[in-house]
Amino acid sequence: MWFKLITLGMAGAGACLSSAVVGAAESAKGFIEESTTSVGLRNFYWNADNRNGSYRSPEGEQQSYRQEWAQGVLAKFNSGYTQGLVGFGLNLHYMGALKLDGGNGRVGDGIGNGGIVSRDNQGDPKSGYSKAGGALKMRVGHTELAYGDLFPDSPVLKYGDIRLLPQTLRGWNATDRSFDGLTLNAGRFVSSSDRAQPNHGGHLGTAYSGRQANTEFVSYYGGIYTGINNVKIKLFGSELDDIWNQQFASIDYRLPLDVGGVINTGGNYYRTRNTGAALLGDNRNDAWSTRVGYALGGHKFELAYTQIDGDQPFDYVWNSFDIELDSAAQGSDFNSPNEKIWSARYDLDAAVLGVPGLSFTARYLRGTDIDGRDACGAYSRYQAVRNGSQWERDLWVKYVVQAGPAKNLSLRLMLASMRTGGDYGAIANDLDQTRIILEYPLDLGFLK
Template sequence: MAVVCALAAPVALAGEGLAGDASASLQARNFYLNRAFDRVPPGAQQKRDEWAQGFMLRLHSGYTGGPIGFAIEGYGATAIKLDSTPAHAGSGLLDSHYGERAPAVAAEGYLTAKARSGKTTLAVGGMELQTPVLGSVDIFLLPQWFEGSLLRAQGVGKFDFEAGVIHRINQSGASDSDDLSITGPAALNIDFADGPRSSDRFSLIGTTFRPLPPLSLSYHYGQLDNLYRQQVFNAAGWWPVDGRARALGVEARYLDTGSQGVTNIDNRAWAARFSYHFDHLKLSASYQDMSGSTGYPYINSSNAYLFNFVELNAFNHKDEQSWQLRFDYDFAGLPGLSFMTRYVSGDSIDVGTGIEGREWERDSDLQYVFKQGLLRNVSLRWRNATVRKNFGPDVDEHRVIINYTIDLL
């Protein structure tokens, strides 16, 4: 009830005539996930298998007039369990863990107050965030989002700027938000030395410089209080080839992460990616290298700003070296049909047992979006991932996703 009342605010603003560009949409997402594990210890979970239905309502009041415009944005979502058992729980679709019964229904939502002057915006409240040091993912039933504040200024000469403070994170299907913590610290050789394992403050600041249309240079700094601080440098460019529907892309990235407190976090990651576009075809290759006394940390299963961050793995272990080949294709003869496949291999991993850790992952993604008729804007998607490694269980996963979005305003 509280979520519904909160989400009524943007509609009320629009109804009072304070804004003429209000928008509202309802998204329905049906999600089935099956993840099977092989070579697991006795008594460990061998399969995660869940099916759920999600509904996401997004409302925006539009900005008021004047030199400073104000707006309210609202988001409310419901996760409905269709099939889940304690033995197969923990897939990430619902707020459940192995051995627990997932809730039949869960609701979540947020409000965001916004102010805008020219190309500068301030947002305070809930948000789906994308920055090099912290970013949301939308790969399960409901999107991941954060609570905090973010200031963005675009088009200041050839620069964009952003700064913010984030306090909490909300995962897919969870009714409550959590403090910010590190994903899988034990596997990354991270030691907290009896210090805190989570924080309620992540600060970020960054800028992007575009000296020429195809080239961008960026620097971002992020700090998770009492745990780690991180610097990210990125350079990217696209260049047309032969003046036709061809383009060559090059991107290089360097990330320096160290302790901010009593942890032993110490990681340097560098990576490069080369891409070639030709009509409906895209080929890309990337290389990623980890050094330092730990792996690369990132927050609560959020977006890791790594080229080899893929469906199940990030290839971010201590000393890991990894490479990726990827193929994307949009079918010209059947509009709406697209396909992607990639292979990532990592080795030289320090797993602490004296052996060299090795792993690989192969992903495939097939999607069709109806362009006309009764099912217009309905998308059908199948995702498959296969993981093999010599220091952990093998994984085979299938995801089947049906999406439909309706514009209400």
């Protein structure tokens, strides 16, 4: 009896899958017909005053002031898929950067030491650099597989795009959307092309330990479920070869109120444990955050609490930005050993005031109880901190042109002030930082 039911169920599932494959194949418009081409320009100004001069430059000198200005371009061609039960396609991209201002003593290296300008082998700022890459892709039904230089996007592995140019990682990635409300992802990558470097063979590693030559791959898997009204659930895991296994879980819930407005609440959790050769030493870290917010019209208020449980900081993949904790800020990640963080945030969509396209964000974060006395391995520098604290204030303004020849041009002003307290100044510096980012996507509709 049970065997017959299982057999019938498998037959039904197979029929549904076959139907989905055939349906997807029939809906394919073609390699060129479904293709998209985009070109985006990004002008980036970076100014950082480290105040007490504790930020060490790539030359080993104490550097208190940095100022950089550069122009970047990112062009992408994403083809459609060839017709048939199995479709094939191609993605291509080109990135270029041109330094407009920034000399020795005023720039980082754009990779591990902040900033936006790349450096040559002699440590001098480059006047310009570029790189190109691509990926082959295949589609069967609602499943897509790609191999090449990719832009993975997940809570445990997310390509970094917070500087002039984005990061790419080389490897394969799979995405499946066969089930309503569920998106599944998996991937494995063997190298990184850093956001301020032209090469594609950069070693993997972590943001707080640097690149690790003996780390051969990073893999991830997981999914996002939105099949329940007003609920989003994420479950992901990853492995960074001979460094860690990391799991992530989150839930986000929106509750529309009859009296008006929406309550938003949720929580995020990361579990990190060393694995294999444990190149960074023993790592047992649990990081979590929870939040509650209220939105009405164009106004939104939010309070959040984050806690880092562990003698090492919460860390993430080198040059990426896979932090889905509510404490991640502009100047600091607020991720130090045993740190406890309270934060408050206000967002305004000025369309309710008659200014569509204008938005404003104000944030304040305070972290206390930083204690790294038992940190070891790659994080042993935290041993100097027994009772540290820090706070940060962020002010962000963005305007997007709504119509006319400059439609979709955006201008962002990002201001951050961060200060250390207790003995946290032994490993971190006070900071005032300004970022001005002008982005303009070119309309290439004439290519269709």
